[in-house]
Amino acid sequence: xxxxxxxxxxxxxxxxxxxxxxxxxxxxxxxxxxxxxxxxxxxxxxxxxxxxxxxxxxxxxxxxxxxxxxxxxxxxxxxxxxxxxxxxx
Amino acid sequence: xxxxxxxxxxxxxxxxxxxxxxxxxxxxxxxxxxxxxxxxxxxxxxxxxxxxxxxxxxxxxxxxxxxxxxxxxxxxxxxxxxxxxxxxxxxxxxxxxxxxxxxxxxxxxxxxxxxxxxxxxxxxxxxxxxxxxxxxxxxxxxxxxxxxxxxxxxxxxxxxxxxxxxxxxxxxxxxxxxxxxxx
Numbered sequence: 001x002x003x004x005x006x007x008x009x010x011x012x013x014x015x016x017x018x019x020x021x022x023x024x025x026x027x028x029x030x031x032x033x034x035x036x037x038x039x040x041x042x043x044x045x046x047x048x049x050x051x052x053x054x055x056x057x058x059x060x061x062x063x064x065x066x067x068x069x070x071x072x073x074x075x076x077x078x079x080x081x082x083x084x085x086x087x088x089x
Numbered sequence: 090x091x092x093x094x095x096x097x098x099x100x101x102x103x104x105x106x107x108x109x110x111x112x113x114x115x116x117x118x119x120x121x122x123x124x125x126x127x128x129x130x131x132x133x134x135x136x137x138x139x140x141x142x143x144x145x146x147x148x149x150x151x152x153x154x155x156x157x158x159x160x161x162x163x164x165x166x167x168x169x170x171x172x173x174x175x176x177x178x179x180x181x182x183x184x185x186x187x188x189x190x191x192x193x194x195x196x197x198x199x200x201x202x203x204x205x206x207x208x209x210x211x212x213x214x215x216x217x218x219x220x221x222x223x224x225x226x227x228x229x230x231x232x233x234x235x236x237x238x239x240x241x242x243x244x245x246x247x248x249x250x251x252x253x254x255x256x257x258x259x260x261x262x263x264x265x266x267x268x269x270x271x272x
Contacts, residue, residue: 024141041174
């Protein structure tokens with residue numbers, strides 16, 4: 001069904017999203033970006049019955065709402081690396 | 090002395106103006122995203138089929154006890170990752186009456202008003218702003234701080250949305266955090 005550039009909350013960037021319609025008629029945009037050989041896969045759902053204009057407006061609200069999130073994953077990785085670091089002799 | 094805090098939850102058909110749930114469960118200790126709005130129904134008895142969504146969960150904070158002021162509310166998913174095919178959507182930031190989420194009868198339809206993507210664990214500082222008011226989560230008069238007692242947050246609504254790639258079985262147990270300052 002094609003693709004659409006949309007904001008990915010996981011990547012914190014505008015990325016290409018695959019457009020699909022699920023069994024409930026809901027429109028799903030799924031991020032197709034690949035980082036470190038792992039597909040992002042983050043998706044955004046829009047209820048059935050919305051028009052194109054309504055979805056475009058909701059996509060803008062989605063970006064405004066989620067831009068700037070600070071993930072805790074980097075801190076977890078640093079904490080794990082710190083635990084693994086050998087003590088100086 | 091300090092404020093007494095509890096999470097409460099609204100259920101059932103929307104009623105009143107401003108709208109609220111027909112029933113309120115007080116002192117809830119967890120959020121289980123399931124294919125049901127009934128508090129007493131175990132999540133294992135109301136599983137979400139992959140590709141579908143949970144019923145919206147209309148949680149809110151309830152303050153009582155002794156305090157001068159509650160302010161600086163933030164709400165976020167702060168620990169543990171969800172698996173593939175799971176997206177947690179949540180309430181938008183609330184700074185006052187103009188942007189508080191209004192209660193609607195819970196359903197499994199994707200709630201497009203839940204604009205916050207809460208799937209990733211983030212620092213609480215990146216959480217959505219929470220507002221406070223008297224009377225109930227549904228009431229007008231919400232602001233970023235409150236001196237009234239008791240006090241309530243806006244609805245901290247969440248919904249777990251899934252795709253066909255979601256794995257069967259329980260999701261990971263994640264942590265949702267409501268942070269506030271108290272004077």
